[in-house]
Amino acid sequence: MAQVLEFKLPDLGEGLTEAEIVRWLVEVGDVVTVDQPVVEVETAKAMVEVPCPYGGVVTARFGEAGTELPVGAPLLTVAVGEPEPDRPAAPGADGHRAPPAGAASTEAGSAASGGAGPATGAEDAGGEGSGNVLVGYGTSRAPARRRRVRPGPPAGANGRARAADPVDGPVPVISPLVRRLARQNGLDLRELTGSGPDGLILRADVEYALRAAAAQGRTATAPAGPRPGVEPAREAAGAAPAPQAGTAAPGAAPLTAAPGADGVRTPLKGVRGAVADKLSRSRREIPDATCWVDADATELMRARAAMNASGASTALNAAGAPKVSLIALLARICTAALARFPELNATVDTEAREIVRFDRVHLGFAAQTERGLVVPVVRDAHARNAESLTAEFARLTEAARTGALTPAELTGGTFTLNNYGVFGVDGSTPILNHPEAAMLGVGRITPKPWVHEGELAVRQVVQLSLTFDHRVCDGGTAGGFLRYVADCVEQPAVLLRTL
Known part of the structure; x- marks a missing residue:
């Protein structure tokens, strides 16, 4: 019988009390080893890969990219020990087995709300590591991890099935900074063709795509956090997310500004x-x-x-x-x-x-x-x-x-x-x-x-x-x-x- 253990955001030293999730390195249902990095966070000092002290199956994650967590807040839960025997998949599931206990409820809840689920999509990457490894924007990337193919989601109200998660690995970008720039502006990296070696997406590629979108009148001010964090009701209605208190840069328009007012809000967090x-x-x-x-x-x-x-x-x-x-x-x-x-x-x-x-x-x-x-x-x-x-x-x-x-x-x-x-x-x-x-x-x-x-x-x-x-x-x-x-x-x- 597997035991579910909770892994909390550890003390990162130097008096740091909080960190922002930059990207998850594992998904719900992935098998992790002891001291394997599971999440990349940004503190006021540096980018840090946080290793998990447990080995087992990831059953839940807490927070998406862009979420700020205090030290001691739960990061994820891991099922440690002998797993229960797999049960046959339900008819029509294309032969795929159901995810482990805990993951099913998380993913099902996400599908019901129309969200992207716990996975961060194209932002996921994996690799072996050890200890509190400090990583940067130009460090070599770990080998890409093939993502699990999940059963197709149920059909929507219009009778058409929603698209299944992509089965390929993470989109190759030259740095996490480029990935963050795309995320903050609501740009899907999978729609871009990189101009770097082997199709590597450069910052110039993202900036060009954003300028092209702005020229066509399709770009709006993107929220500071990723799209999965938007309230489902507002997402379905296509409404812009409500601004969060304390995120306006000095000199920016007040939070009560009329809709359509010019200006771009940049959260003062992390290093800045x-x-x-x-x-x-x-x-x-x-x-x-x-x-x-x-x-x-x-x-x-x-x-x-x-x-x-x-x-x-x-x-x-x-x-x-x-x-x-x-x-x-x-x-x-x-x-x-x-x-x-x-x-x-x-x-x-x-x-x-x-x-x-x-x-x-x-x-x-x-x-x-x-x-x-x-x-x-x-x-x-x-x-x-x-x-x-x-x-x-x-x-x-x-x-x-x-x-x-x-x-x-x-x-x-x-x-x-x-x-x-x-x-x-x-x-x-x-x-x-x-x-x-x-x-x-x-x-x-x-x-x-x-x-x-x-x-x-x-x-x-x-x-x-x-x-x-x-x-x-x-x-x-x-x-x-x-x-x-x-x-x-x-x-x-x-x-x-x-x-």
Whole structure:
């Protein structure tokens, strides 16, 4: 006799209290093994595959893609132990056996309501895995799992039978981000032909299909969640789902706006919601100030070129070592400046009314991704040389791009380096990354007229800014820090004094 066990959303660490279901990796009726990933969820930190500690048959799932669940909420139930003997299928069922106990009631209820059932259709994928595996948008996909063919549903009121579930595997897409984009806009990926290798559906394919649908007047604002979550009565009537409280983005039209009003609502949840909360808290709690200075970066650029040119013939670089990056040199300058002005490598404990100064530099850097702004952290940046910093920046940037950053790699920073020059802008007054006390901003490096050695010349000029918590230091300390950074940019040999 099988025993039905309930698997709840586990504690994902780092103080996370909830997660959003991105996609199910198993269906009701599937056989799972111990520690097999069963669902992919998105927290405020990362995308996580959650493994099930039980082995058996999935009898029920709780929540569809887009549903937010608190830690401890039921995810699914699994029948563990010796299953009951299969009973012969009813006549007309095309020889298929009935699903296990628990699954029948779930699927039958879904069919009666006209919904898509517990399965997520084209979004299902499977594969073996182990442990709390953090996955990203660009990680390799597990082998596609063939879905079970279910008995055909009963005929509808008009006498015509509804279409049976597709028997093929999940639609191949280049990333879950593409799958989510299609889901949020009500687009069926099975109707698309991918332009990627072997028919892989790219983001450009989905965006093209959405533009084509909009041009034909067939596209409406899609709900934040998937279609199966819509109330059956509203679905049957073709009415738009009622907006949910708390999902309007800042500046969006109020929830009481008249039907047909322009505007697209984007829920502030997941990574984007966490960033919004942190920025709002920073602006509320931290009395920040910003100072800036222009610096001649010509010598720094020459020094970097000389480093990479001189190392091109060494055995290390011949073996494929990456060239020293500009951001790594700027990070090295930051750590040297923080050694001279440690007041800025700190935070304020508001409850204890104390300034906490750190003896290690965990350097965060702002990275813009398709999921929003994230700040990966380079641990012990003060103990790394330029080559080590280059390698770590490259690794974390790729992990940020693919969505594979772990919660530990996104927390614990003590100072942030914000290279907004990559966006082609000269200056900025950013909001501090709470609870840090300072952030160095670097604009684009561009040729400008500059007085050099008493003569007007064209030099590579960059604008540097320092945003700081005025509670941890005054303008003199902040100005001294920024001036030292500018001196190192203009004369890299200044760094030799601290090496």
